[in-house]
Amino acid sequence: MLKSSFLKAVAATALTVSTWASAHAVDLQFYFPVAVGGSAAETIQELTAEYVAQNPDVNIDAVYAGSYQDTVAKAITASRGGNPPQLSVILSVDMFTLIDEDLIVSFDDYLTSEEDKEWLNGFYQAFMENSQTDGKTYGIPFQRSTPVLYWNKEAFKEAGLDPDVAPATWDEMVEFGKKLTKKDDSGNVTQWGVRIPSSGFPYWLFQGLAIENGVILANSEGNQTNFDDPKAVEALQYLVDLSTKYEVMAPGIIEWGATPKAFFEGQTAMMWTSTGNLTNVRDNAPFEFGVAMLPEKVQRGAPTGGGNFYLFKGGSDEQNQAAVDFVKWITAPEQSAKWTMATGYVAPRPETWETETMKQYVEGFPAVLVARDQLQYAKAELSTYQNQRVTGIFNDALAAAITGTKTPEEALKEAQQQADAILTEYR
Amino acid sequence: MNSMGQTFDRFLNTLAAWALALIWILPLAYAVWTAIHPAAYEARFELFAPLTYDNFVKAWEAAPFARYFLNTFILVTMILACQFFLCTLAAYAFARFEFPGRNVLFALVLLQLLVMPDILIVENYKTMRLLDLVDTIPAIALPYVASGFGIFLLRQTFKTIPKELDEAARIEGSSFLGVLWRVYIPLAKPTYLAYGLVSVSHHWNNFLWPLIVTNSVETRPVTVGLSVFSAIDSGIEWSVINAATLITSGPLLIAFLLFQRQFVQSFMRAGIK
Amino acid sequence: MIKREWIYGWLLLLPAMVFLFAFTHIPAITTLINSFYSTPRGRRPAKFLGVDNYERMLADPVFWKVLWNNLWFAIGTIPVSVGLAILMALWVNDRLAGRGFVRMAYFTPTVLPLIAVANIWLFFYTPGFGLFDQITGFLFGWSASNYLGNPETALNAVIVVTVWKEAGFFMIFYLAALQAIPVSLKEAAQIEGAGRWIIFWRITFPLLMPTTLFVSVNAVINSFRLVDHIFILTDGGPDNASSLLLFYIYETAFRFWETGYAATLTVALLVLLSLLAIGQFFFFDRKVHYK
Numbered sequence: 007m008l009k010s011s012f013l014k015a016v017a018a019t020a021l022t023v024s025t026w027a028s029a030h031a032v033d034l035q036f037y038f039p040v041a042v043g044g045s046a047a048e049t050i051q052e053l054t055a056e057y058v059a060q061n062p063d064v065n066i067d068a069v070y071a072g073s074y075q076d077t078v079a080k081a082i083t084a085s086r087g088g089n090p091p092q093l094s095v096i097l098s099v100d101m102f103t104l105i106d107e108d109l110i111v112s113f114d115d116y117l118t119s120e121e122d123k124e125w126l127n128g129f130y131q132a133f134m135e136n137s138q139t140d141g142k143t144y145g146i147p148f149q150r151s152t153p154v155l156y157w158n159k160e161a162f163k164e165a166g167l168d169p170d171v172a173p174a175t176w177d178e179m180v181e182f183g184k185k186l187t188k189k190d191d192s193g194n195v196t197q198w199g200v201r202i203p204s205s206g207f208p209y210w211l212f213q214g215l216a217i218e219n220g221v222i223l224a225n226s227e228g229n230q231t232n233f234d235d236p237k238a239v240e241a242l243q244y245l246v247d248l249s250t251k252y253e254v255m256a257p258g259i260i261e262w263g264a265t266p267k268a269f270f271e272g273q274t275a276m277m278w279t280s281t282g283n284l285t286n287v288r289d290n291a292p293f294e295f296g297v298a299m300l301p302e303k304v305q306r307g308a309p310t311g312g313g314n315f316y317l318f319k320g321g322s323d324e325q326n327q328a329a330v331d332f333v334k335w336i337t338a339p340e341q342s343a344k345w346t347m348a349t350g351y352v353a354p355r356p357e358t359w360e361t362e363t364m365k366q367y368v369e370g371f372p373a374v375l376v377a378r379d380q381l382q383y384a385k386a387e388l389s390t391y392q393n394q395r396v397t398g399i400f401n402d403a404l405a406a407a408i409t410g411t412k413t414p415e416e417a418l419k420e421a422q423q424q425a426d427a428i429l430t431e432y433r
Numbered sequence: 434m435n436s437m438g439q440t441f442d443r444f445l446n447t448l449a450a451w452a453l454a455l456i457w458i459l460p461l462a463y464a465v466w467t468a469i470h471p472a473a474y475e476a477r478f479e480l481f482a483p484l485t486y487d488n489f490v491k492a493w494e495a496a497p498f499a500r501y502f503l504n505t506f507i508l509v510t511m512i513l514a515c516q517f518f519l520c521t522l523a524a525y526a527f528a529r530f531e532f533p534g535r536n537v538l539f540a541l542v543l544l545q546l547l548v549m550p551d552i553l554i555v556e557n558y559k560t561m562r563l564l565d566l567v568d569t570i571p572a573i574a575l576p577y578v579a580s581g582f583g584i585f586l587l588r589q590t591f592k593t594i595p596k597e598l599d600e601a602a603r604i605e606g607s608s609f610l611g612v613l614w615r616v617y618i619p620l621a622k623p624t625y626l627a628y629g630l631v632s633v634s635h636h637w638n639n640f641l642w643p644l645i646v647t648n649s650v651e652t653r654p655v656t657v658g659l660s661v662f663s664a665i666d667s668g669i670e671w672s673v674i675n676a677a678t679l680i681t682s683g684p685l686l687i688a689f690l691l692f693q694r695q696f697v698q699s700f701m702r703a704g705i706k
Numbered sequence: 707m708i709k710r711e712w713i714y715g716w717l718l719l720l721p722a723m724v725f726l727f728a729f730t731h732i733p734a735i736t737t738l739i740n741s742f743y744s745t746p747r748g749r750r751p752a753k754f755l756g757v758d759n760y761e762r763m764l765a766d767p768v769f770w771k772v773l774w775n776n777l778w779f780a781i782g783t784i785p786v787s788v789g790l791a792i793l794m795a796l797w798v799n800d801r802l803a804g805r806g807f808v809r810m811a812y813f814t815p816t817v818l819p820l821i822a823v824a825n826i827w828l829f830f831y832t833p834g835f836g837l838f839d840q841i842t843g844f845l846f847g848w849s850a851s852n853y854l855g856n857p858e859t860a861l862n863a864v865i866v867v868t869v870w871k872e873a874g875f876f877m878i879f880y881l882a883a884l885q886a887i888p889v890s891l892k893e894a895a896q897i898e899g900a901g902r903w904i905i906f907w908r909i910t911f912p913l914l915m916p917t918t919l920f921v922s923v924n925a926v927i928n929s930f931r932l933v934d935h936i937f938i939l940t941d942g943g944p945d946n947a948s949s950l951l952l953f954y955i956y957e958t959a960f961r962f963w964e965t966g967y968a969a970t971l972t973v974a975l976l977v978l979l980s981l982l983a984i985g986q987f988f989f990f991d992r993k994v995h996y997k
Contacts, residue, residue, distance in 0.1 A: 259855030266668030
């Protein structure tokens, strides 16, 4: 607290001095969302203040803009109103939407030297998949995450399972789940085997299953989906079966926000959720827990998620260059390490993991490595033109199958037809 | 026999009224429970759970609530002052003046009961850009200052005021504005109080429009500050959210508790019928 | 001949009308105009579509679903919240033990922000460890119920929260009206030997009619307007089972960025609301004489 106030004071002083000293200071406005609890917003403000203090010729107005949804809404509304921010962190999957709206410029014009290109290659490939299209880079990974499996070691012990071994395959997850599902005398379930939340945006975790079963849900041009691929249908069938056939997961739509709490309360022995929860689980789980990669079917797999930096249209070259410099600075190892430790997001560059700060952190908390190691199997997140709408259709289809109003095949076929109708004009 | 029946009837009614009251206050009670206990007791209701004020500290530190309070205070005051001014004049016109277009204009006013500014966010944002007011407190306030509800309410009240009083004041030489000031406004005090309560609680709790039109700590009201805690990625922290809820609604709750009687009586005297 | 009174009337109205036009009527008209155009995207300007958006709306299954949901939502919220409001007002108006507390309890939902209390209700509804499941499990040994995650119950769960939010607010209006009913009427009826029930139906309820009309106009409008809690409780799901018209408009405009189609949906909402509420008002204005 004290440190942050100090930094803010330094920044404020620096700001005053710099406005006074240099008439040519570059002004940047930068929107950011917060999707994890704790000190995410404060950390961004602190880092920004630190940067401004080091670079008196730049003024950065970091605006906390609400959730991801709020931020993209705000950025689009502001741009339409002729007042775009120069820089914003927005979901990586909104790339095509932002291109379609003609709101962003690619980073390539400001990353021309060899060194810059080297820097660009220094990000994990899985994260870059949602950041590039048509050979251009529109997003720089920043607050990125990936889902992992958390398990309750005590529950495993009680069920006669090895508390240190998580299920590695789909079949194992069912098998373990059956042993972990507990019922009371009247037949009511008191502990479920596994919990894969499905409220709001079921597509995200479902992609884990889809990728594991060997299907990617959209192409990299963002104009073709594979919703009704037999492998996708099979993956959805498995998700539905977890509740209906194997009875190891609660039926119906499962709430995201309540998932960690359900885990802490012993309502479920395993849960799938974002790495963004690591700190939360470590601080609040009243039992020993483990973190593992998602189980495999034909291969390991996981989607990526979270936000990228985007460069908005309308800034001067000077502003854009300054924005790019800021992005480089904030994704550099030391800053990135600070960010990862404060939030639980996966550091997007391998070199961050080599810093002393990070090494110490990992030593005290090895679970964070699971997410990093899973990245080699991770694939792009579902992202297309008119992304929110296409994803919305897909979410509705998944919800319909999960709640049993449609069969997986029907639901996905319809979703594919609807998506095709929207995406034809982009082919 | 009859009197016993009545006593029993009274007892049942009291019981039912209390049962409903307990259900109604449950969310607030739960908010208090989670806010003063550690997170582990969010779903466990043990009588002797340890008490803590950590959640309030956490919530308070997570956002500059003092500043948000000030913003909200300025906002609701501004809205209320403008609403009183604009609605009084308009209601007076509708209640006591005959002029061409009155019914059409009144219908247009009522239309605003339906077409809440909340529905027209995109268009209104464009307007604010045009006026260069984005990220200012007036920008949050402006779409709400001419309130159809307020005009309607005051018109109803003004209509109940006997014409004789109006005429008597005129005979004594008051101008039409003088009559408004000396006769109508004093007699409508309860309506102003009642409407003021509704308006303040509405705008204290309004969320969507302020979120869109504000960008900085200097302009944001408390509800937008509160949205920090609905962060879904890391699960819902009910203890901190509820502490923040209590902090943000606290002033209104306390004001209502203190002035309960006056508020309700003002509604009674406002005679909205 | 322009009369002096006319000018006063117009002048008094002028300031309010300026704001009303600037932030309600003109934007509403531009919305109507936009409903005939395609959504402008950065790379493609808006083009005139005629009634294409309207045809699309009529063929859109989600539109019909949310319209149907909204109807059910209105039927579920309006009578219950108005009925409860009357009941609450009668109770609180009576000499009841602990009246102050009861009155405060009924009124709290009006003071608490909906986005915040939605989180509390989310906990109440949570399967397993949620408050309702803890209570039903303890009392009746019921198994966990997924109120929000089941298309059959999700909308009803949202309705309950809405009723909770609205009833106490409406109660205040009834309380005001009850106070205005002369005690002598009730006493006269009591002397005639009328019971509480008869007094209510023969005297109180008819005299409350104007308030009922006013409150029900508000309730109708709210049933098309209150969506804050849906964002947190269900996000419209599962598969749009708890989505309402305004929520769908929000989704279309601010998630799918189809402002053209959203304008069309908004026009549909406005037409619906106008018909309902203006009809209601003029009907009442004629039937019930405001003094």
